[in-house]
Amino acid sequence: MPRKPCERCSVNAASLKRPRNGMLLCQPCFFELFEEETHETIVSNQLFQRGDRVACGASGGKDSTVLMHLMKTLNERHDYGLELILVSIDEGIVGYRDDSLKTVHRNSDHYGLPLHILSYKDIYGWSMDEIVAAIGTKSNCTFCGVFRRQALDRGATLVGANKIVTGHNADDTAETILMNILRSDAPRLSRCVNVSTGGSEGMIPRAKPLKYAYEKEIVLYAHFKKLDYFTTECTYSKEAFRGNARTLLKDLEALRPRCVTDIIYSGENLPVQGSVGSQNALVERHCAKCGYITSQDLCRACVLLDSLNKGQAQIALRTTMGTIQHTPVPTADTGRSSEKGTGCACNVAKCES
């Protein structure tokens, strides 16, 4: 049976159905739409300025590989005037990150982009394999997420970058919004929808150019473009609570594909009450130990690291992470504080708030 024509150009035969809206497209039209939508996100949100030195968080996975490809392509096509550098964090997970970093090395050569790699072992004295051996797999994502966020900042600083981009996509954003709603975490909810964050004193601004790109379209794009990326999931990633949000999102998306976009738009437009939203305005100072920006005496990474070194990781997770992550929020019906801190802290790995 002859294939239906592309609904955009009407010339070529359609070779795919766009996951976000069901449009039948040929490959060239899909590529063009996908690329120009990312360009639109970049331009309409003024993510970059000419002369910016941009550190691309490169993990070797599909999202950051597509991000790196698009940043290179769009920078040349639209003459953004950016200098791009790849920054990879080696968490020290044998059989996972060592393999994915080989992909990043190949892409660094292929795109002619310099690559800088920092390891947890060098920065913190612990690899994730050692951390898991010490504390088990239950809360290891908390350590990994906190350490990675800081490591990426350090890497960007080392290479002289003034912006960081990561491959967080629309599904990641919608999942995070759902999770924060399910936990009634208004401060995080108001922060997690931002396409760019940071930029205050001492913080390198972070941007998510793929914030509106559907995960399924990223996979299609990477597949049809034959990009070189690594597909294995992290061996230690349980992400219990995020996993539930992801399943819920996938179920909703199957019924109504535009749910992903709608959840993001809803998150962006939800007014957060003044007193709750103002919890975003944390007083920033420098960690007494490492100098990293923090709202406490010590940054989260130093608190966690101390606990690891003292063999008290579980106590630190129960106490410190509970109070830092889950500031009590007045409930809508009673006005009393709702107790938080019982949920799995694994969401830190993806959370950009």
Ligand SMILES: Nc1ncnc2c1ncn2[C@@H]1O[C@H](COP(=O)(O)OP(=O)(O)OP(=O)(O)O)[C@@H](O)[C@H]1O
């Ligand atoms: N080890 C790492 N080194 C550098 N950047 C990273 C690393 N891990 C994650 N990132 C950045 O954070 C983004 C989101 O990471 P996440 O852990 O959610 O992985 P993911 O959704 O599987 O993405 P990817 O497909 O790029 O691995 C990545 O796209 C990448 O830009």
